[in-house]
Amino acid sequence: MRPPTPFLSVDRSRVEANVRRVAGWAADRGLALRPHAKTHKSPDLAAMQLAHGAVGLTVATVGEAEVFADHGATDLFVAYPLWVDAERAGRLGDLAGRVRIAIGVESPEAAAQAGRALAGRPVDVLVEVDTGHHRTGVAAAEAGRVAEAALRAGLSVRGVFSFPGHSYAPQGRAAAARDEAVALAEAAAGVRALGLDPVVSGGSTPSLAHSDASALTEVRPGVYVFGDAQQWELGACTADEIALTCRATVVSRGPGRFVVDAGSKALGADRAPWATGFGRLLDDPEARVVQLSEHHAVVECSSPPPLGSTVRLVPNHVCNAVNLADRLWVTEHDRAEDPRAAQDQQWVSWAVAARGRKA
Missing domain, CATH: 2.40.37.20 (D-serine dehydratase-like domain)
Structure with missing residues (x-):
């Protein structure tokens, strides 16, 4: 029996079709799929995504990471340029004791702070790159400098990431994907110059169909699972x-x-x-x-x-x-x-x- 209105109704057959479709799209292009779980916030849906081949989950906060870790997720990326204070460092350290965990950084100062606060705990970092959304992230040419600062701070640098948020505009989807590919290629080159083999993580639901698989190794769409207006x-x-x-x-x-x-x-x-x-x-x-x-x-x-x-x-x-x-x-x-x-x-x-x- 259904609940009283208003309530959010999910069509399971459509959800599973969406999960299968995007998992297949990524697999066909040799891309890892790390869906953004902030869209659904549901361990049941996360389990479905992981069962269909997702390599892990993307989250927006340490709190979200804790919830999904508590429900069995083992590989989590907080795709946010965290300023790691003592409280978050403790929580991240606890997470690192039971899952593979990574966070975002976007400046040498944030990388140094993370290194001090985490004090050798096994938390990876990815450098956020601004590919045209102009919200957070460094210019592509600066990614190597941030990665170098992270290494000096004792952090393990996993790679680079972006959110092409300017894809949320009419006629903007393909252009945003092109911008992202160009910027991430430059950023990844700067990180490779340090002797690393970086993960190159990007993508959004509106830009996904236009993503350049030759420039990325991983995609992180979120809304695709449900769709919206x-x-x-x-x-x-x-x-x-x-x-x-x-x-x-x-x-x-x-x-x-x-x-x-x-x-x-x-x-x-x-x-x-x-x-x-x-x-x-x-x-x-x-x-x-x-x-x-x-x-x-x-x-x-x-x-x-x-x-x-x-x-x-x-x-x-x-x-x-x-x-x-x-x-x-x-x-x-x-x-x-x-x-x-x-x-x-x-x-x-x-x-x-x-x-x-x-x-």
């Missing part, structure tokens, strides 16, 4: 590949519009400047969520559904929606149907175990 709008996934929706009940309706009981506290509030709404309807591609408050979503469409009916909303940014939920409700084939039939579906729940682990 942003990826749908960018062309990085199709409606048939969207595996997570927010089930919501119609509580008000009028000409050309209706309101459901899922607002920003269920869907998340992200809306990119180019996005055409705050979310979409999986079963009505022309409909858009045009207004969002905490517990209301206003949807414009040509044929509003009846009061009391259930709809499937596609969040703009699935990572944020998942972080707002305690559990994901999973059914083998999530179907659009009337509420009485939906009660007959078989549901199981997956804990969003890494929810809220921000530090």
Whole structure:
């Protein structure tokens, strides 16, 4: 029996198809796949990804790493330019005693600090490179200098990594992948000059299809596992590949519009400047969520559904929606149907175990 609305519904058959598809894509190109688990925060889904050939998991925080280590993951990369203080050093040291663990650094100062704080604990580092997103990371030409500082600090340098976040833009996916390939090739050359054989880690869900396998050794997409309205709008996934929706009940309706009981506290509030709404309807591609408050979503469409009916909303940014939920409700084939039939579906729940682990 399903939970009351609003809740996040996962179509297991679509999730597994997405996991298989991207695992096969990476294997065909000789690339290691290290999916970003901040998207789903679910040990159940992580186990599925690892069972289908992922070499390990990417996480955003030490807290997320701890959760996945507690649930059996053995190879984790915190893809974030950490400033390693004493508290995080202790936690990383504990992790290093039971899993293979790596973190990001982006400056000689951060590398030196990590070396002092970790004091010989077996934690690898990867140098973050800015390939065009202009958020964090060093210029490609500086990667060797940061790696050298890390070596001087007594750290083991695994390689270089990037996040081509400028792929989250219309017509930006292929260009971002090209930028990443060029910059990472230069960065990797700087690290090889130190006598190392670096891992070259990159990729994002929107840029994945355009990634240059000759420039990378590893890819770290995250959103591909579920899809969302942003990826749908960018062309990085199709409606048939969207595996997570927010089930919501119609509580008000009028000409050309209706309101459901899922607002920003269920869907998340992200809306990119180019996005055409705050979310979409999986079963009505022309409909858009045009207004969002905490517990209301206003949807414009040509044929509003009846009061009391259930709809499937596609969040703009699935990572944020998942972080707002305690559990994901999973059914083998999530179907659009009337509420009485939906009660007959078989549901199981997956804990969003890494929810809220921000530090």
